[in-house]
Amino acid sequence: MDYKTHLPKGPATRVKRAIRATYAGVLFEHLSAAFWPFFSVLVSLVGLALLGVHEVIPSGLRVFLFMGAAAFLVVTLGHGVWRFRWPAKGEAVARVDATLKGRPLQALSDTPLSGAADPASQAIWAAHLDRMAARAAAARAVAPPPDLPRHDPFGLRLMALTVLGMGLLFGSLDQAKTVAIGRGADQIAMGPVWEGWVKPPAFTGKPTLYLADLNDAFEAPKGSEVTVRLYGDGDSDALSLRETVSGSGESEATDFSVVQSGDIEIDGPTGRLWSVALVPDAPPVAELVDAMTRAASGETRQGFRLSDDFGVARAVMVFERDIDAVTRHYGFVVDPEPRADLAVEVTLPQTGDRTEIEGVFAENFSQHPFAGLPVMVSLRAYDQTGQVSEDAIGEGVLPSRRFFDPLAAALIDVRRELLWNRANASRAAQVLRAVSFQPEDLIDDDAITQRLRDVIAKLEGRGDPMSDALVDEIATDLWEIANLLEDGQLSEALERLRRAQERLQQAMRDGASDEEIARLMQELREATQDYIQQLAEQQGEDESEQPQGETQQMSADQLQQLMDRIQELMEQGRMAEAQQMMDMLNQLLENMRVTQDPNGQGGEGNPSMQGMQDMLREQQDLNDDTFSDLQEQQDQREQGEGQAQADQGENQEGQDGEGADQNGAQGQAQNEQGEDGAADMGDLSDRQRALRRELERQLGNVPSGENAEGIGEALEDAGRAMDDAEQALRENDLAGALDSQAEALEALREGMRQLGDQLAQGQPQEQEGQQGQAGGADGAEERRDPLGRTPGNTGRFGSDEEMAEGEDVYRRAEELLDEIRRRSAEQNRPEEERDYLNRLLDRF
Template sequence: MRRRARPDPELTPLRWPLRLTRAGLVAERALRAFWPLGSLALALLAALMLGLHEILPVELVWGGAVAGVLGLFICLWRGLRRFRWPSRQDAIARLDHTMAGRPIRAMLDEQAIGAGDPASRALWQAHQARMAEAAARARPPRPDLRIARRDPFGLRHMAVLLFAVALLFGSLWRVGTVTELAPGQADALAAGPTWEGWLEPPRHTGLPTIYLADVPGATLTAPEGSRVILRFYGEVGALTLSETVSGRTGEVPPASSPEQDFTIAQSGELRIDGPGGQGWQVDMVPDAPPRISAAGPPETGTLGRMSLPFTAADDYGVTGGEVRIELDLAAVDRRHGLAVDPEPRDPVTVPLPLPVAGDRREFAETLIEDFSEHPWAHLPVVFAMSVEDAAGQTGAAVPLRAALPARRFFDPLAAAVAEQRRDLLWARSNAGRVAQVLRAVSHRPEDVFRSETAYLRLRVILRRLETFARYGLSTDGQAEIAQALWDLAILLEEGDLGDALERLRRAQDRLSEAMRNGASDQEIAELMQELRQATDNYLRQLSREARERGQQPGEQGDQLSGNEMQMSQDDLQRMMDRIQDLMEQGRMAEAQQALQELQQMMENMRVTQNGQGQAGQSQGQQAMEGLADTLRQQQGLSDQAFRDLQEQFDPGAQAGQNQDNEGRSGGLGRGQSHDGQGGRGGTDDPNRQGEGQGNGDEGNLADRQQALRDTLRDQRENLPGAGTEQGDAARDALDRAGRAMDGAEEALRGDDYADAIDRQSEAMEALREGMRSLGEALAEMQQDQPGQGPEDGDMQGEMRDPLGRRAGARGSIGSDENMLQGEDVYRRARELLDEIRRRSGDGDRPTLELDYLKRLLERF
């Protein structure tokens, strides 16, 4: 076969693949030949954009410029030598090489043997036709741009990285300043020296940088630690520096040095001598250390939580602080179990809370901590508070000496157990004495114990303590017995309803006696706080007994009633506030009379229901309560789906529950734990099993969602108000809720928890809308019914929520009244904010929860 002298016209269909292949060859050869030139050019451009020629000595800059230009020429000459423009034949060979059988080469060949034979010629033509068909499917190959073998040190990557840094932190305008390095420009500078200067305050001050040329001959006010940067241009020695603000000693740069950099340490004079020089009188503002002081003595809050108010200030802002609590051993009454030397304990260090947002230069905060279980509870301690600013300076408050606030025990037996626990923690050598005292206290159990369970627990503790004391009490044994004694003291203190009523009476009697004896304001305030706590405990016991009797206080709004009168919990709170106001005004007689009235009402108090029970409710009320129960169950399913979604990203979340992780929610986020056991939020009320757990363990989330959907379908069929506008709107909303539940069920069966949570949210929103529409429909139906009595007509308006507030009008969810129940809301808000801060600092929590807590802190 002979090769044709010129390309065959049949290659015309391959002109674009050949052109693209040729372009790829150009890219390959250009990259291999000129990559050193491009890398060097990018590196030089990055250096100019970053302004290195402005900060380096001019000699080094000129040397680098010469080396750079020479390097560019060498790289260009080397690239031109190595670069070869690809020919058409090169492109044909590259493209032909990518196909099997080399069809393009076959198309360009001619028949050399048997050209005169028709059969042989026909076979050759058929062969070329097949090759032409194969060549028509040709695709241009990708160019090989890999040059790692030619650049083993990755110099091209370094150049690209430098250029990226220059784009981020440099400027193209700096490239133009290279012209100032020309000989003509240097002569101009030599003819007229000039200077530049900046004064940079410390970053933590938040003050702007001052360009000294803009404040000629003025008095400068500079914070301590400000940095002064000066640059002299022109002939060296034409401009000199004279200053008395840095206080520098030892090796100091020459006054004529082109670059001056120092820090202001004192007030003084700053002057530039020479042509165009200026001078300033610098007034340095010292950075004062932060200040902190206690705003009052530590107080005991609800259930023994300590509240320590303080104020802090700094000229530029406080960055942190802590309080160090140490035992004031000299002030301890060394009697009984405290007579022996205490075991050494490290001081307690607690970080001080800082404002989440706003100015930290001056603020007031309150430290809230619970030291009820600490061995130093109620003992004299020393509070040493300190704060720190951004400059590293610290300020300390005057040590505050006071008893460490903790929970008080009103029950004598509980107080005795708590005291012996303190003695045991004071020193392990007290173990024998503590065992003797506890055995003596429990000598006649029928006279002192109200609960057989408490007595049995004490006997178990006694046996273990005596065993430990016989063979030597270890640190772990000490901690175990101390925890058991604390739990026993809580059990003895809480007790039952009779115990709560007894504590309430005792608190009332102590307050009444203090008013009669003219006690101090602080003591009266403490006793008033004890009365509030005892009242709250008594109300909790009342509510618990009501649930045990089959009642459900709080579902329709509880009221406290006695002797033909009814009052809400809010009214009771206002009565105690009035008593406290009367005492603060010195009107003790009126306060005593009000306290007696409160005591009489509390004696006859009982929990009643505003409604007549399920049997006496109308069809509309039953439908409304059924929808509310469905909404609660849907919320519980959504909470559990969210917990499962957390476990997908954090398998450690399945480890169970601790004091802050309440496990998987079966209702309202507080219910069933991970292992299927009832959590803290588990319901003990048989009437609320469906609310907290749904179907329990009988099925998975998808089955429980399907069951809830069926329940909603039945509720819609029995919904009153058919034919009315609001009734039809309620049915439409329930239809949307049902469709959303169906979507949630499908997503749960596909393990798509994120989509399931979205569908459940839509279902809950539709349920709320349906309940609003149903409430409006019921209100219209009541207005249209003639002869309806005021008692039935106002029943819904008189319903109260568990806080004693009237529910919203026209069947709305929520309350029309102000939710801020007095000044105590600010204390509660502070407690919630402190709890959010504490949880956000726990690194063991799931990432999703930490992100949510962070968003809360950023918002509030």
Template sequence: MTDRQPPIARAIALTRIGLWAERITQAFWPAWTAVLAAVAVWASGLAGPLWEFSLIGALAILALVLVVIGMRGFRAPTQAEARARLDETLPGRPLATLDDDLAIGSGDAGSSAVWAAHRRRMAARLSGAKAVPGDLRVARRDPYALRYMAVLLAAIGLLFGTLWRVPEVPALPGIGGQVATGPAWEGWLEPPRYTGLPTLYLNEIEPGTVDVPEGTRVVLRLYGETGALSVTETVSGRNATTPGEPLQDFTVVQSGTVAIDGAQGAPVWTLTASPDTAPTVAPDGDAAFEFPDQVTLPWRAADDYGVTAAEITIALDADGTDRRYGLEVEPEPRQPLVLDMALPIAGDRSDFTEVFRADLTQNPLAGMPVIVMLSATDAAGQDGTAEARMILPGRAFYDPIASALIEQRRDLNWSRANRVRVARLLRAITWKADGTWNAPTAYLITRMAIRRLDQGPLTLEQRDEIAEMLWQAATRIEDGSLDSALERLREAQERLAQAIRQGASPEEIERLMAEMRRAMDDYTRQLAQQQGQQGQQQQQAQGDTQEITPDMLDEMMRRIEELMQQGRTAEAQELLRQLQDMMENMQVTQGQGSGQGQPGEGEQAMDQLRDQLREQQDLSDEAFRQLQEQFGRPGEQGQQGQDGQQGQPGQQGQPGESQQGQDGQGQQGNQQGQRPDGRGENGEGSNDAQSLARRQETLRQGLETLRRNLPGAGSEAGDAAREALGRAEGAMQDAERDLADGNLGGALDDQARAMDALRDGMQELGRALAGDRPQGIENQQRGEAGGRDGRGLNRDPLGRQSGQGGQLGSQESLGKGPDAARRARDLMDEIRRRSGQRDRPKVELDYLKRLLERF
């Protein structure tokens, strides 16, 4: 019944054809693989006749054997097998159902009706029957895909071989034809890679004169019989040569000729070697000092193919030094200072101008006559040098005490033979120091340096430690001096005014403006601190002072820049003069925000911390004054220390001298009723120390109460603020104990630790408040003076508006604003300066190098 249905019959026929293809493939694929391999050997013609016929015969025999094996296993598919495969793909196997008969209940009408309905459903399913394709996969039997390899080889043989294997070889173009017909050659001229010049193909260059750089590599290849061609050259300077070698490889070191004997036309080239000149380098201006710690030296370098490295060597010029006072003795040998100089990060390095920048402020050579040796290296390893003699710029110290300390530091670095002289002069500097030292810590550091100098001959390490102590003392005095900051500002203003009058370049004007901004920031900061200590009533009593904000100063500086850019130098000079007059007599007002209402809990805590810090500073100053009075008493040099030993240096409250007492009264200490702890027998000095101890205790108790009620609990910054205030309490407790014992020197150290911890607590509290402060209040308290973009005290090192309350960073972009280019140059200069400091960690130098390569 189903065979009479054309769709089913067609599906069964196609399924049977698929079965034939499947069984033929599975039975005879090894045979036709061998046949295709034989076709590949026959069509390619790569083997000789004997090998070719042998391979083809062997493959033919193998194919016959495989055909026999395949026929033995081959079984032709039947109609029933095709029907069964097709029936397996249909649901319910309808073909088998239609061939079945009802076995039980054939006489029952109901059963017959059900069976007839079932057969109709199965017949309906046959309408969707489709032929089943044969399974031609033999991958399991051919795991190495030999059949595909045979097909590929046969296809290559038929496509690239020849069907009839014509024996002629087609003519090859170019050098291939010459090789096939007789001796031939090829040659190349490869200039050094650093020159950037291309490689030349010698076969395309007409014989004659050719200009090449010195160091050019010549490569010649000779084809044909050995000795048919030979090379004669006079450019490499080789002693032993083999002219007939197939490969000739040599380097041009001098001008000469290259000839190829035996070649058609016997070509000869005259190679003119252009020498690689050594680089040149020289200073391009005077060395200068940029406050606070930058030494700059413009320099220029040039090379025909570019400079690859540069360095500067700075050595002491003893012959150019004024050999007086502490410099009379012979200087101790000191290794020259060798630093790398930054090269341009982009562009041509064959001729450029750069500025060397380094932090040489604390170097012993700063301020001394030096011999500067500049060195530049090119890619060929050649060096160019230049020497110059100059005074290495250093930081200027305007405070007389700071300047004297720096001079003694210079003498000690000059030679350790000045040890006794330096100690004697330092005693003179610290003699009766009350009222002349603005930094108590600097005084204590200097006295400690004197004690170390008195201990005997110094090692190099001890000398460097004492020199560092003197530097720290001098900088503390200088940075804390309002007069020195004003002097630096005046000097910067004078240099800028002189540059404007002389019509200096825009780059020089910009550099001087930046220097003046730094000096102005330093001066306004110290002036604001001084006025904060004087109190509000004293500020209001100064009716002749002028009130001015940092934003106003910045606006005037910006206006001066605009006038200079427009060429209106006269107006710029007048505005600069007005600025100088304003800076001479002004009152710096620090913006407190324009918000109204009572301050919040966080602001009140911050104000209380400021009061605590101010009171602690006053208490420390009072302790220092008492220590000065104690040093100034007669007979202090002969006082007995707490351990009962006479004249022991280093005891608390003693300046360190043994028999060189004040006014020659060094033996009268105990005779004047002086107790070993520095207090008189009748209680002189004891009441003052006890009073200071009680004040310290009250201050500590107030800080303890403030710490317990400090806002920001639970936050990282709030917890850090509490931890910092806890350290401050511990330091105050130590100071209280030292004051009670009369140990004023130890109390000063403890109070300094307490003040540092208070500052840390204020900073962390500011961070905590900044994290909880609403955006509107934060913007309101920034005090931006009408939205002007100031560059004054509230700017971070990148020139952006700094966060409030100790918050680090801001949301302001560095790449925006009128000064973005200047700030970017300053940042790149700082990266270059740091990358030239060899003493920095290697990981930091690698990071700086990656920054320079990227940007």
């Protein structure tokens, strides 16, 4: 029997369509397996014809190649016909049936072997056929498997498709026609052949254009190379070329450059005329942004902006000595020696778009002869064709390193005068002898004294005139001696720090990877720590020197956070912001002075103050946890009451016994919640008791002094409040515990305030400005009172700030009061919370 007889019309139609589609796929599979060699050869020949390969083959050999290609096509076609076999229809049916569960198409074609006369067996067989028919109705077409790689293991068909693709992309149908027409006698009918290409300059980023595909009018960038090839088989008069775009008049050259607008014409039977409009290459534009500045390390900083229509190739910053602006006194009275201008290449981005560039030029010229003198700054940019921008002009004093040591500064002045004109050698020797008359008063290192005497000897024993090498040697010696005097033992650490900074800044400019940034930042951290340690040791030798004027303080943690922020910005690619923070870090390190508390107490370094701050923080955390538990307890109570009312409403009609059972279950649940709450209260009360014991220990650390009695009374009040809070917690009275904890917090803050006042009385007056930073800078920004004020050194919110500070203090206070009133009026809030808010309203 056929499966069609057991299927309704609709499912039978779907099954037929699925089998037909599958059969088509099986047929394609057989065809591709048999004829893929013929297909590959045919596609390859078409691709080669489109590319015009046959045109470069000599005429005598071309016929034999065409005959060989035709024979190859015939052989592969015959091989395909011999191998091809028509697929049987049953193959498609079996392939569709294999995708269905239980092979229903085969089952529908089966007949029972026995039981034909048995009604029960017939009913079972009919049910089986119905089930198979339902499964057969889900038949779908089956796609042919990708079996070609088994027949073509070397992928020859893919290479053939590649040749065809190249022919379609880069070839032409005109070239393919010449296969049939040839170049013989039929050439007269076809006409001469030509080809041409327009290749724009590489820096424009534009592709090469095929001349035959262009419109009669097109644009070309200046400098584009045009190549034209004429094919006439010896008939030189068949085609001719004329152009006026190369600037040499009418020319017949087949290779030329586009330097002006004009025409390109191919004259002949197949010729064409193009009108070419020149796309000019505008010169670049250079601009100096803001004035020249000095970085913390003495580095010269100059902002700049460059632009070009096709991209800037290079830029040069030139510093020219401005002699007219120099104050002509001392060694500068004589005319200066001629010196070449200082020209430095500006570092440009290695990748990305160069049409618009904005950056900062940064170089250290502290040792250059122009350092510290007025200069004229000019910036010029070049494009790929060599065009130069107009110079952007600026002026200023070329920055140099600052020297605060008087003798070091004097040596640098002598060096600058010697580099101005070597005729100042005699004056330089006299000045050096004068400033080093009693070296023991100015120089602690005998080696530095000896080096200074050697320099004086070189100046006094010089030849006449001094050689360039001797002038450079003396200038180098003076620079090194000045650095040793200025830095002392810091020279090595400072040099290491500057090298780390330079590497990191170079990484910013080059766009380094995250791994390299992390390595350079670690190197900077180590160099900074070494420098701070050396600076502390050097300043420890002279404790009498105190900073003058206003000072700012930064802890080691804050310095670390600043460097972490720099690394984070660099990893995010925000190099401009990272450079700004790097400049801030350099300024801090340049003006750094390591300070210590002379009394060893006060602020966060004092044990008593530190211990009370920790205790205050823990008491505040305990207060927050107690308030959270109070809210949780109130929420659970409201949920329990709501659930009880709902249960009672559902069981109100004649179910008194069941309602009693439910009430008993509710009571049991509340008892369980009460047990969990008691466990939480026990944990809170234990924490409160531990704080009470810590307070007793802190009472023994209170230093003696004028405020000792007041401090003791405040701490005793805090202890009594803690005892009351512990008792209330054990009795599960969270509201009462909150009140007692608030009293303990206020008493602790009062004790810390009095302790801070007592410690401040023993500190030098010049350190009073530091009190505002005690109490931990790390948490100051995180912990604020409702008015936004930070805690002072005593831990008491708002103790070190005026209530009336800030322009919007009244508006903020009014908003805060309105918010408290709004919350206190919300009836759905817990009663304990509303009582607390009402007490705040009564107080304020």
